[in-house]
Amino acid sequence: DAKTTxxxxxxxxxxRAANLPCNHSTISGNEYVYWYRQIHSQGxxxxxxxxxxxxxxxxASLIITEDRKSSTLILPHATLRDTAVYYCIxxxxxxxxxxxxxxxxxxxxx
Amino acid sequence: DGGITQSPKYLFRKExxxxxxxxxxxxxxxAMYWYRQDPGQGLRLIYYSQIVNDFQKGDIAEGxxxxxxxxxxxxxxxxxxxxxxxxxxxxxxxxxxxxTxxxxxxxxxxxxx
Numbered sequence: 001d002a003k004t005t006x007x008x009x010x011x012x013x014x015x016r017a018a019n020l021p022c023n024h025s026t027i028s029g030n031e032y033v034y035w036y037r038q039i040h041s042q043g044x045x046x047x048x049x050x051x052x053x054x055x056x057x058x059x060a061s062l063i064i065t066e067d068r069k070s071s072t073l074i075l076p077h078a079t080l081r082d083t084a085v086y087y088c089i090x091x092x093x094x095x096x097x098x099x100x101x102x103x104x105x106x107x108x109x110x
Numbered sequence: 111d112g113g114i115t116q117s118p119k120y121l122f123r124k125e126x127x128x129x130x131x132x133x134x135x136x137x138x139x140x141a142m143y144w145y146r147q148d149p150g151q152g153l154r155l156i157y158y159s160q161i162v163n164d165f166q167k168g169d170i171a172e173g174x175x176x177x178x179x180x181x182x183x184x185x186x187x188x189x190x191x192x193x194x195x196x197x198x199x200x201x202x203x204x205x206x207x208x209x210t211x212x213x214x215x216x217x218x219x220x221x222x223x
Binding site: 032034036041042043044045046049051085087097098099100101102103 | 143145151152153154155158166168169198200202204209211212213214215216217219
C-alpha cells in the first residue's frame with residue numbers, strides 16, 4: 001500500500017506559487033518526507049526533504065504540519081520548466097526501502 | 111564528474127531472451143535501487159541493495175534478478191520469465207546512513223519485440 005497520497009494532477013499559472021499537497025497520515029516518528037520531481041523521460045531529481053520543521057532551499061519550500069500527517073511543497077514562482085511529475089515519499093533514515101507512488105502531474109501554464 | 115550512469119539508453123531485445131541493464135555509480139553510495147516505470151505511471155521498486163553482496167526484493171521482483179558484487183555496480187537482468195518487460199528502467203543510489211537524497215540515472219528504455 002502507498003504510504004503517501006497526492007492529487008493526480010494540478011495546474012498553475014506561470015509566475016504564481018505552486019502548492020503541492022501530500023498526505024502521509026501513517027508516518028512514523030523516524031520517517032522523513034522527501035520530494036522529487038521527474039521531467040518527461042528523465043530520471044527523478046531531488047528537491048527537498050524534512051523531518052518536522054519547515055525547510056527551504058533554492059528550489060522550493062517544504063511545509064510539514066505539526067502532527068506530521070501532511071505536507072505541502074511550495075514552488076514560489078513557477079516557470080514553464082517546472083512542469084513535471086512531483087513525488088512525495090516517506091523514508092526511514094536507516095532503512096533504504098524507498099517506494100514511490102504515482103505522484104502529482106503539475107502543469108505550469110503561460 | 112561524480113554520478114550514476116545507466117547504459118544503454120535504448121535497448122531492443124527479442125522475446126524470450128534475457129537482457130542485462132547496467133548501472134554504475136562513483137558516488138561511494140552503499141544503497142542502490144532499481145525501478146520500473148510504465149507509460150503515465152509512477153516508479154515501482156524492483157530490487158534494492160543496502161550493501162555489497164546483499165539485496166532485497168521490492169514490489170515487483172518476479173522475472174528480474176540482480177547482483178551486487180561491487181559497491182559501484184548493481185546490474186539488473188530482465189529474464190524471459192518477465193511477462194511484460196517493455197518499460198523504462200531507472201537506477202538510483204544513496205548513502206546508506208543519514209538523511210540524504212537519492213540520485214537517479216537517466217534510465218534505460220527497454221523494448222522487447
